[in-house]
Amino acid sequence: MARICVQAADFDIGAEFAALVAGRTDIGGIGCFVGTVRANAGDPVVAMTLEHYPAMTERAIARIAEEAERRWDLLGCTVIHRVGRLVAGENIVLVLAAASHRQAALDATGFLIDWLKTKAPFWKKEELPDGATTWVAARDADEAAASRW
């Protein structure tokens, strides 16, 4: 059973890691991915606002996690996605996947973030230093990354 949370507050990676492995001796590896707000050179994003579809979001993430658990026989899984306004450098998303062996843990982590990017109802709006805002367009590369699984 995955731990899934959609929240405005930041997450504590250490605490989430500890909660995932507490009392377990069957886990052989844990994959971890943290997505953060990036300011590109020439595109100095100061913040992003993450919007989502509250009635659907956690259910959509749960389905993605169930798919990962089924494909890689995961021993535990955590997905925390933040919403609201996040400034450059802040955490956006945490994915942890625990398995008996490293390959399953690493592959499941990659699968989870790739599918989250294309199959969970979140939308990002970028904010530039002059206050101008633009909705981030979906990238074909993300769709290709999701479809490779």
Next chain:
Amino acid sequence: MADAEPPLTILYFAWLRERTGASQESVPLPAGVATVGALVAWLAARSPGHASAFANRRTVRCAVNQDFADPETRIGPGDEIAFFPPVTGG
């Protein structure tokens, strides 16, 4: 009317919300509308903002009762139908 059908709840997210000027609206199921695609055609005629939101339908995604749907998905009274751009989370 006591026997009135429950209306559709239409939700808009991201730039569809900005263009329609509404995050949510409640409308009776229009006569002759049985699919998402037919509903989009009906909604697009509601206002210039709606027309703008649905101008490029290839960039609009949909969910019916919180499940991803497509233009052929059938809809009925009381359904919650959400329109949004391709997702960009993660």
